[in-house]
Amino acid sequence: MSDPILSLSDVTLTLKGNAGPVEILHGISLDVAQGQSVGLIGPSGSGKSSLLMLMGGLERATGGQVRALGHDLGALGEDALARFRRRHMGVVFQSFHLIPTMTALENVATPLELAGARDAFDRAAEELRAVGLGARMDHYPSQMSGGEQQRVALARAAAPRPDILLADEPTGNLDGANGEAIIEMLFGLRDRHGATLVLVTHARELAERCDRVVRLRDGRIDGAAA
Numbered sequence: 001m002s003d004p005i006l007s008l009s010d011v012t013l014t015l016k017g018n019a020g021p022v023e024i025l026h027g028i029s030l031d032v033a034q035g036q037s038v039g040l041i042g043p044s045g046s047g048k049s050s051l052l053m054l055m056g057g058l059e060r061a062t063g064g065q066v067r068a069l070g071h072d073l074g075a076l077g078e079d080a081l082a083r084f085r086r087r088h089m090g091v092v093f094q095s096f097h098l099i100p101t102m103t104a105l106e107n108v109a110t111p112l113e114l115a116g117a118r119d120a121f122d123r124a125a126e127e128l129r130a131v132g133l134g135a136r137m138d139h140y141p142s143q144m145s146g147g148e149q150q151r152v153a154l155a156r157a158a159a160p161r162p163d164i165l166l167a168d169e170p171t172g173n174l175d176g177a178n179g180e181a182i183i184e185m186l187f188g189l190r191d192r193h194g195a196t197l198v199l200v201t202h203a204r205e206l207a208e209r210c211d212r213v214v215r216l217r218d219g220r221i222d223g224a225a226a
Contacts (some may be wrong), residue, residue: 003070004031004053005164005196011064013050013219024050025219027064034163037190037197039207048200049168051216052143055198056091056166057081082143086115090157090165090195092186094172096149098156102109104128108156115160127155130192131185147178149186158189165195169202183209190203 013025025047032038034133040048053059055064057073066073069088076084085091098107105124112120128137131151141149157165167186170178183206190197199210207213215222 004067005034005036005069006030006032006198007065007067008051008054009065009067011054011061011066013047013054013059014062018153018226023219025054025061026222027084028219029064029223030214032196032198034196035194036212037187037199037210039210039213040070040198040200040216041207041213042222043205044202046091046216047219048216050219052166052168052200055164056089057085058091086111086160088163090160090162092150092157092165092167092170094152094169096141096146096153096173098149103138103140104133104144104152104155106147107152108159111156112159119161124155127159128152130158130189131155145178147174147181150174150178150182152186153191154182158193158195161193162195165190165197167197168200170199171201171203171206209210 008028008030011025011028014021014023028051040051041046050059054061061074071084073081074158075151105121105128108124108127109120112123125137128134131154133148133151136144136148170186171182174182187209199207201207
Protein backbone atom coordinates (compact mmCIF):
# COMPACT_ATOMS: atom_id res chain seq x y z
CA MET A 1 0.00 0.00 0.00
CA SER A 2 1.41 3.41 -0.96
CA ASP A 3 2.04 6.13 1.60
CA PRO A 4 -0.87 8.56 2.15
CA ILE A 5 -0.73 11.81 0.22
CA LEU A 6 -1.92 13.63 3.37
CA SER A 7 -1.15 12.42 6.89
CA LEU A 8 -2.06 14.11 10.15
CA SER A 9 -0.72 12.66 13.38
CA ASP A 10 -2.07 13.81 16.78
CA VAL A 11 -2.53 17.35 15.45
CA THR A 12 -3.62 20.15 17.75
CA LEU A 13 -4.38 23.81 17.04
CA THR A 14 -4.60 26.51 19.68
CA LEU A 15 -5.20 30.15 18.76
CA LYS A 16 -4.91 33.28 20.87
CA GLY A 17 -8.22 34.86 21.80
CA ASN A 18 -9.17 37.99 23.73
CA ALA A 19 -9.91 35.89 26.80
CA GLY A 20 -6.85 33.66 26.41
CA PRO A 21 -5.91 30.58 24.38
CA VAL A 22 -8.70 28.89 22.40
CA GLU A 23 -8.28 25.20 21.60
CA ILE A 24 -9.61 24.60 18.08
CA LEU A 25 -8.42 21.04 17.26
CA HIS A 26 -7.62 18.22 19.67
CA GLY A 27 -5.42 15.27 18.68
CA ILE A 28 -6.55 14.84 15.06
CA SER A 29 -5.08 11.81 13.27
CA LEU A 30 -6.14 11.18 9.68
CA ASP A 31 -4.64 9.68 6.52
CA VAL A 32 -5.85 10.48 3.00
CA ALA A 33 -4.82 8.22 0.12
CA GLN A 34 -3.75 9.53 -3.27
CA GLY A 35 -6.72 10.13 -5.58
CA GLN A 36 -9.24 9.81 -2.76
CA SER A 37 -12.05 12.29 -2.13
CA VAL A 38 -12.90 13.12 1.49
CA GLY A 39 -15.87 15.11 2.75
CA LEU A 40 -15.38 16.94 6.06
CA ILE A 41 -18.68 17.61 7.81
CA GLY A 42 -19.82 18.80 11.22
CA PRO A 43 -21.65 21.67 12.92
CA SER A 44 -20.41 25.26 12.73
CA GLY A 45 -17.40 25.74 14.98
CA SER A 46 -16.42 22.06 14.88
CA GLY A 47 -13.03 22.83 13.31
CA LYS A 48 -13.62 21.76 9.69
CA SER A 49 -12.15 24.83 8.03
CA SER A 50 -9.26 24.96 10.49
CA LEU A 51 -8.42 21.36 9.66
CA LEU A 52 -8.49 22.16 5.95
CA MET A 53 -6.18 25.14 6.51
CA LEU A 54 -3.69 22.89 8.31
CA MET A 55 -3.76 20.43 5.41
CA GLY A 56 -2.97 23.26 3.03
CA GLY A 57 -0.21 24.74 5.16
CA LEU A 58 -2.25 27.95 5.46
CA GLU A 59 -2.26 27.52 9.26
CA ARG A 60 0.45 25.89 11.34
CA ALA A 61 -0.34 23.16 13.83
CA THR A 62 0.38 23.90 17.49
CA GLY A 63 1.24 20.26 18.09
CA GLY A 64 1.53 17.00 16.19
CA GLN A 65 2.57 16.65 12.56
CA VAL A 66 1.02 17.44 9.19
CA ARG A 67 2.64 15.73 6.20
CA ALA A 68 1.75 16.25 2.54
CA LEU A 69 3.41 14.25 -0.24
CA GLY A 70 5.93 13.07 2.35
CA HIS A 71 6.90 16.60 3.43
CA ASP A 72 6.53 17.79 7.03
CA LEU A 73 4.69 21.08 6.51
CA GLY A 74 5.64 22.28 9.99
CA ALA A 75 9.34 22.05 9.12
CA LEU A 76 9.07 24.26 6.02
CA GLY A 77 9.74 27.99 6.18
CA GLU A 78 7.17 30.41 4.82
CA ASP A 79 8.85 30.75 1.41
CA ALA A 80 9.33 27.00 1.01
CA LEU A 81 5.75 26.40 2.10
CA ALA A 82 4.46 28.93 -0.45
CA ARG A 83 6.45 27.22 -3.22
CA PHE A 84 5.17 23.81 -2.12
CA ARG A 85 1.54 24.99 -2.23
CA ARG A 86 2.06 26.60 -5.61
CA ARG A 87 3.41 23.37 -7.08
CA HIS A 88 1.16 20.83 -5.42
CA MET A 89 -2.06 22.35 -4.05
CA GLY A 90 -5.15 24.12 -5.29
CA VAL A 91 -7.48 25.84 -2.82
CA VAL A 92 -11.07 26.98 -3.41
CA PHE A 93 -12.70 29.18 -0.77
CA GLN A 94 -16.32 30.11 -0.09
CA SER A 95 -15.29 33.71 -0.84
CA PHE A 96 -13.79 33.72 -4.28
CA HIS A 97 -10.64 35.80 -3.51
CA LEU A 98 -10.27 36.98 -7.09
CA ILE A 99 -8.08 40.00 -7.86
CA PRO A 100 -10.62 42.69 -8.84
CA THR A 101 -8.27 44.59 -11.19
CA MET A 102 -7.52 41.46 -13.25
CA THR A 103 -9.65 39.78 -15.90
CA ALA A 104 -10.76 36.18 -15.48
CA LEU A 105 -7.92 35.07 -17.76
CA GLU A 106 -5.34 37.05 -15.80
CA ASN A 107 -6.65 35.72 -12.47
CA VAL A 108 -6.21 32.14 -13.64
CA ALA A 109 -2.87 32.75 -15.38
CA THR A 110 -1.20 34.53 -12.46
CA PRO A 111 -0.35 31.45 -10.32
CA LEU A 112 0.91 29.71 -13.44
CA GLU A 113 3.17 32.65 -14.24
CA LEU A 114 4.48 32.65 -10.68
CA ALA A 115 5.29 28.97 -11.10
CA GLY A 116 7.28 29.79 -14.26
CA ALA A 117 4.89 28.23 -16.80
CA ARG A 118 5.66 29.59 -20.27
CA ASP A 119 2.20 28.64 -21.53
CA ALA A 120 0.40 30.26 -18.58
CA PHE A 121 -2.23 32.08 -20.65
CA ASP A 122 -2.91 29.12 -22.93
CA ARG A 123 -3.46 26.84 -19.94
CA ALA A 124 -5.59 29.47 -18.21
CA ALA A 125 -7.77 29.76 -21.29
CA GLU A 126 -8.12 25.98 -21.44
CA GLU A 127 -9.30 25.80 -17.82
CA LEU A 128 -11.76 28.65 -18.28
CA ARG A 129 -13.25 26.89 -21.30
CA ALA A 130 -13.48 23.70 -19.20
CA VAL A 131 -15.69 25.50 -16.65
CA GLY A 132 -17.86 27.09 -19.34
CA LEU A 133 -16.33 30.57 -19.34
CA GLY A 134 -14.75 30.61 -22.77
CA ALA A 135 -16.71 33.74 -23.64
CA ARG A 136 -15.99 35.55 -20.36
CA MET A 137 -12.18 35.50 -20.25
CA ASP A 138 -11.79 39.27 -20.67
CA HIS A 139 -14.38 40.16 -18.03
CA TYR A 140 -13.48 41.48 -14.59
CA PRO A 141 -14.92 39.94 -11.38
CA SER A 142 -17.31 42.91 -10.94
CA GLN A 143 -18.81 42.09 -14.34
CA MET A 144 -19.53 38.47 -13.38
CA SER A 145 -22.16 36.73 -11.28
CA GLY A 146 -21.26 34.88 -8.09
CA GLY A 147 -21.50 31.55 -9.87
CA GLU A 148 -19.19 32.78 -12.63
CA GLN A 149 -16.68 34.12 -10.12
CA GLN A 150 -16.60 30.76 -8.36
CA ARG A 151 -15.97 29.07 -11.71
CA VAL A 152 -12.97 31.37 -12.21
CA ALA A 153 -11.74 30.41 -8.73
CA LEU A 154 -12.12 26.73 -9.65
CA ALA A 155 -10.21 27.21 -12.89
CA ARG A 156 -7.45 29.05 -11.01
CA ALA A 157 -7.12 26.22 -8.49
CA ALA A 158 -7.09 23.53 -11.19
CA ALA A 159 -4.82 25.20 -13.76
CA PRO A 160 -1.50 24.25 -12.08
CA ARG A 161 -2.64 20.58 -12.11
CA PRO A 162 -2.42 20.23 -8.31
CA ASP A 163 -1.88 16.91 -6.58
CA ILE A 164 -4.23 18.04 -3.80
CA LEU A 165 -7.41 20.08 -4.24
CA LEU A 166 -8.87 21.65 -1.08
CA ALA A 167 -12.34 23.23 -1.11
CA ASP A 168 -13.85 25.14 1.82
CA GLU A 169 -17.64 25.47 1.47
CA PRO A 170 -17.28 26.24 -2.27
CA THR A 171 -21.05 26.59 -2.74
CA GLY A 172 -21.76 28.54 0.45
CA ASN A 173 -22.38 31.86 -1.30
CA LEU A 174 -24.33 30.44 -4.24
CA ASP A 175 -27.95 29.51 -4.91
CA GLY A 176 -28.98 25.90 -5.44
CA ALA A 177 -28.60 25.73 -9.22
CA ASN A 178 -25.22 27.49 -9.26
CA GLY A 179 -24.05 25.43 -6.29
CA GLU A 180 -24.90 22.17 -8.02
CA ALA A 181 -23.10 23.30 -11.18
CA ILE A 182 -19.98 24.18 -9.19
CA ILE A 183 -19.99 20.78 -7.47
CA GLU A 184 -20.25 18.98 -10.80
CA MET A 185 -17.30 20.99 -12.06
CA LEU A 186 -15.29 20.37 -8.89
CA PHE A 187 -15.64 16.61 -9.16
CA GLY A 188 -15.05 16.87 -12.91
CA LEU A 189 -11.76 18.68 -12.32
CA ARG A 190 -10.77 16.04 -9.79
CA ASP A 191 -11.50 13.29 -12.30
CA ARG A 192 -9.80 15.09 -15.19
CA HIS A 193 -6.57 15.85 -13.32
CA GLY A 194 -6.53 12.91 -10.88
CA ALA A 195 -6.23 15.19 -7.85
CA THR A 196 -6.92 14.18 -4.27
CA LEU A 197 -9.97 16.17 -3.08
CA VAL A 198 -10.76 17.29 0.47
CA LEU A 199 -14.07 19.13 0.71
CA VAL A 200 -15.54 21.02 3.68
CA THR A 201 -19.31 21.26 3.55
CA HIS A 202 -22.42 21.54 5.71
CA ALA A 203 -24.36 19.49 3.16
CA ARG A 204 -24.41 15.80 4.04
CA GLU A 205 -25.62 14.81 0.56
CA LEU A 206 -22.63 16.57 -0.98
CA ALA A 207 -20.15 14.94 1.40
CA GLU A 208 -21.62 11.53 0.61
CA ARG A 209 -20.55 11.93 -3.01
CA CYS A 210 -16.98 11.62 -1.73
CA ASP A 211 -15.17 8.31 -1.19
CA ARG A 212 -15.05 8.95 2.57
CA VAL A 213 -16.95 11.11 5.04
CA VAL A 214 -15.16 12.40 8.15
CA ARG A 215 -17.32 14.04 10.82
CA LEU A 216 -15.91 16.59 13.27
CA ARG A 217 -17.38 17.73 16.55
CA ASP A 218 -15.78 20.10 19.06
CA GLY A 219 -12.41 19.87 17.33
CA ARG A 220 -12.27 16.09 17.33
CA ILE A 221 -13.05 13.41 14.76
CA ASP A 222 -16.50 12.18 15.72
CA GLY A 223 -16.80 9.54 13.04
CA ALA A 224 -15.37 8.41 9.73
CA ALA A 225 -16.73 6.18 7.02
CA ALA A 226 -14.54 4.29 4.58
